[in-house]
Amino acid sequence: MVTIAPEYSQKRSGAYFTPADVAGSLVSWACRKSGDRMLDPSCGDGEFLRHHPNSVGIEQNPLSAHEAIARVPGALVHEGDFFAWAADTSERFEAAAGNPPFIRYQTFKGDMRRRALALCQQLGASFSGLASSWAPFLVATAGLLQRGGRMAFVVPAEIGHAPYAAPLLEYLVASFSTVKVVAVREKLFPGLSEDCWLLFADGYGSRTDAIEFTALDRFVGAFEPPPADIRIDVGEWRRVWNCRLRPYLLPASVRGLYAEVALNGESRRLGDFAQVGIGYVSGHNEFFHLRPSEAKRWKIPAALLQPSLRNGRAMPPGPLTSDTVAAWKQRDDKVLLLRLRRGDDLPLAVKQYLDSSAGHEARQGYKCRNRTPWYAVPDVQVPEYFMSYMSGRAANLVNNKAAVTCTNSVHGVHVRDAGLASKFLPSWSSPFVRLSCEIEGHALGGGMLKLEPREASRILFPGDPIAGRTSHEEVSDGVIRLQRWRHYAN
Ligand SMILES: C[S@@+](CC[C@H](N)C(=O)[O-])C[C@H]1O[C@@H](n2cnc3c(N)ncnc32)[C@H](O)[C@@H]1O
Numbered sequence: 228m229v230t231i232a233p234e235y236s237q238k239r240s241g242a243y244f245t246p247a248d249v250a251g252s253l254v255s256w257a258c259r260k261s262g263d264r265m266l267d268p269s270c271g272d273g274e275f276l277r278h279h280p281n282s283v284g285i286e287q288n289p290l291s292a293h294e295a296i297a298r299v300p301g302a303l304v305h306e307g308d309f310f311a312w313a314a315d316t317s318e319r320f321e322a323a324a325g326n327p328p329f330i331r332y333q334t335f336k337g338d339m340r341r342r343a344l345a346l347c348q349q350l351g352a353s354f355s356g357l358a359s360s361w362a363p364f365l366v367a368t369a370g371l372l373q374r375g376g377r378m379a380f381v382v383p384a385e386i387g388h389a390p391y392a393a394p395l396l397e398y399l400v401a402s403f404s405t406v407k408v409v410a411v412r413e414k415l416f417p418g419l420s421e422d423c424w425l426l427f428a429d430g431y432g433s434r435t436d437a438i439e440f441t442a443l444d445r446f447v448g449a450f451e452p453p454p455a456d457i458r459i460d461v462g463e464w465r466r467v468w469n470c471r472l473r474p475y476l477l478p479a480s481v482r483g484l485y486a487e488v489a490l491n492g493e494s495r496r497l498g499d500f501a502q503v504g505i506g507y508v509s510g511h512n513e514f515f516h517l518r519p520s521e522a523k524r525w526k527i528p529a530a531l532l533q534p535s536l537r538n539g540r541a542m543p544p545g546p547l548t549s550d551t552v553a554a555w556k557q558r559d560d561k562v563l564l565l566r567l568r569r570g571d572d573l574p575l576a577v578k579q580y581l582d583s584s585a586g587h588e589a590r591q592g593y594k595c596r597n598r599t600p601w602y603a604v605p606d607v608q609v610p611e612y613f614m615s616y617m618s619g620r621a622a623n624l625v626n627n628k629a630a631v632t633c634t635n636s637v638h639g640v641h642v643r644d645a646g647l648a649s650k651f652l653p654s655w656s657s658p659f660v661r662l663s664c665e666i667e668g669h670a671l672g673g674g675m676l677k678l679e680p681r682e683a684s685r686i687l688f689p690g691d692p693i694a695g696r697t698s699h700e701e702v703s704d705g706v707i708r709l710q711r712w713r714h715y716a717n
Contacts, residue, residue, distance in 0.1 A: 244271050245326045245381055248448040249415055249425075253379035254278035255450045256427060257322040264318075267325040268309040268368045270295050275325050276302040283318065285309040310342040310367060319373045326381035327364035329421060335360040343367065352398035358391035359383070365426070366398050374432035377403075379452075381415065384422035386472065388669040393470035400438065400461050404430025407439040407455060408472060411446050412712055420672035422714075427452050436461050440475045469685065474666050476712050481705040485666065485687070488659070493690020500647035501640050503614065503683040506633035507606045509564070510594030512537070514585050515604055516561040526576040532563040533607065534629065538636040539615040546626040547613065564632060569603045607632050610639030612652075614683060617675045619715060622664045622683075624655045638683060651688035658702040663687040665706055670713030 258265050258279045267275045270284025273295030280301030285308075286292040292306040305312055335343075335358075343363040344354055350370045354363055365380060372378065386392045386408060399406045409425040416423060425446075439455035459475060467486045468474050474482055488494050497503065509515040517525070522532055534552045536542065541562075543551050555562045565580070567573065573581070580586060581602055595601040609630050615623045616637055624640070633639050642648045654660055667685040668678040678686075 243326075243329075243416055243419055245274050246415065247274065249381065249446060250274045250324075250326075251278050252448045252450065253324045253381070253425070256452060257324040257377050257379040259322075263321040266320040266323040266368060266371055268313070268323070268364055269325055269327050270302075270304060271326075273298040273302065273304070276304070279322075279324075283320070285312050308339055308342070309364065310339060310346055313367045313371060314342060314346055316371065318371070319376075320371055321373055321376050323368045323372060323376070323378040324380065325368075327361040327368075329383050330360035332357045332359060346370070347398075350398070351401070352394050354391055354394055358394075359385070359389070362391050362395040365395060369399070369402055369428070369431060372431040376431040377427070377429040378431075379428075380426045381423050382408075382426045384410070384424050384670070386424055386426065387476075388471050388473045390470075392472075396438065396464075396470070396472075399426075399428050400436065401434050402431060403428040404433035404435055405439065406435060406437075407441070407452055409452055410440070410442045410472070410476060410712075412443065413445040415446055422670065422672075425452065438464065438472070440472060442476050469667075473669070473709075473712075477666075477705050477708060478701075481662070481701055484702070485662065488689045489687055491690055495647060495651055495688050495690065496684060497640075497686040497688070498684030500644035500651070501612075501642045503638050503640050503680045504608075504610075505616070505635040505680060506536075506608070506637060506639050507564075507604050508594060508635050509604045510592050510598070510601075511589035512634065513561075514589035515565050517563045517565060518559045518561050519556045519563065520559050521561075522563050525580045527565065527580060528574055528576070531566055531574075531577060533566045534562050534631045535564040536613055536631050536633040536637055537562060538634065539617060539623070542613060542615060542623050542625055542637065544623070544625075546628050547631060548628045552629050552631060564604065564607065565602070566604065566607055566632075567600075567602050569600060571603075608639055608641070611642045611648075612640035614638040614640050614678070617671060617677050619674060619676075620710070621656075621661050622668070622676065622678055624652070638678070638680060640683075654688060658699050658706060659689055660686065662702050662706050662709075665709035665713075672714075674713060674715040676710075676713060676715070 254275055265279050265282040267282060267284045270276055270286045271291050273284060276282045276284045276295060276299040280299050282302045284295055284302055284304045286295060286306060287308050289306055292304055295304045347354055347363050347366045350366055352366045361383060368378060407427040411424055437458040437460060440459050441453045441456045443453060457475060464470060467489060589595055590601045609632055611627055613625050613627055613633055663686045667682045668676045671677040
């Protein structure tokens with residue numbers, strides 16, 4: 228049996244190979260003449276090279292590199308890290324095509340990330356340490372094109388919303404005469420939860436002030452990318468849409484309404500009157516949350532137990548009241564957070580609980596080992612509202628009327644301006660605010676909508692009634708459209 232070194236595991240190295248019709252279409256667009264020299268910076272087993280053997284492929288996994296060599300003898304395949312090779316080579320290419328590895332920042336680290344970010348910096352693109360590997364791959368690849376060269380790549384749909392997609396797209400519009408993004412709703416890789424879009428850039432060495440954008444329900448193999456639905460003005464993309472392409476999945480009328488509301492002086496973003504943050508990280512949920520029956524058995528004083536909203540599923544549809552907490556206790560749910568502070572005089576019962584075998588196990592965890600004392604859970608807060616972090620149909624916002632705290636599985640919303648909060652929050656369930664959640668949040672996979680705190684802070688509330696300018700149906704249709712793009716089945 229062949230054993231694969233951990234760094235080459237499919238997940239850690241982002242090794243998901245591209246279907247033949249997708250690879251064939253991208254290569255036939257990028258390579259205009261048989262004499263064009265093509266680069267695939269992460270060639271895997273050679274699927275892209277196979278369509279145009281006058282190519283150079285780089286692949287870090289020796290097994291895949293050897294498969295590519297055997298499969299496409301006419302191509303030149305280098306085994307190793309693309310960024311190390313790119314920093315050294317003096318070769319320049321007419322074309323590039325491929326499917327870069329999607330390695331998240333937690334795994335994309337060490338020398339490879341240092342080399343990647345340094346190379347991108349030299350080329351004029353600055354990525355933070357939170358960038359996934361694919362974005363630096365594309366910048367470093369573009370830097371190896373000849374003047375007038377072009378490239379065609381599979382990209383994760385994150386290009387439509389991730390903060391690190393902005394420096395990539397800024398680099399592309401400053402380096403190519405045409406930049407086209409094709410959003411594809413149906414999965415290009417049926418086995419993967421990740422959605423993929425396509426990127427086409429032509430005329431390296433020039434610049435453009437527009438991104439051509441097309442939204443397709445499904446990919447159809449072709450020699451040319453589909454015509455653009457819209458030419459996105461880069462200034463508008465920066466100013467109105469926070470450097471995101473996702474809003475362009477909506478019809479122009481709905482986008483126009485949203486932009487108008489965003490620019491209206493009477494409208495407010497959630498972050499204008501409230502602060503959105505995640506709840507506490509206990510370090511060992513099983514140990515730090517007790518059932519009422521456990522608390523009773525251990526004789527833990529009630530003053531040291533704080534009811535806590537553990538996750539979105541426990542969120543009631545309406546306000547969270549003392550009745551909600553009574554129901555949790557009635558069911559003997561694990562909802563009582565052991566809330567101890569540094570310097571507290573610990574009662575004997577608590578000392579015994581901390582000294583139990585479960586307590587000894589809990590203190591070995593990373594979070595507990597790295598705080599003093601290990602049992603004091605930090606950042607326990609009582610927000611005025613809770614908001615779901617991940618949701619199916621719609622993000623939920625509930626009033627915290629029972630002075631409950633929450634874990635980091637939900638957001639706490641702390642009101643800073645009570646007047647604005649009472650003016651705007653009642654419209655939370657309106658079609659417009661739901662549309663805003665869809666626009667400012669992002670698809671997580673599996674049909675879920677995720678709202679990071681920075682995204683939730685941008686949720687937009689109209690100051691004036693919007694009726695008359697666009698119908699509620701149009702706005703509701705916009706919500707359904709974005710739900711379909713995140714694969715939520717209505
Ligand atoms: C998404 S797969 C694409 C493979 C091929 N282009 C295809 O689409 O069929 C990404 C490939 O990148 C390789 N890879 C990951 N990091 C790399 C690096 N730093 N340099 C070169 N190849 C790398 C992985 O081993 C994997 O084969």
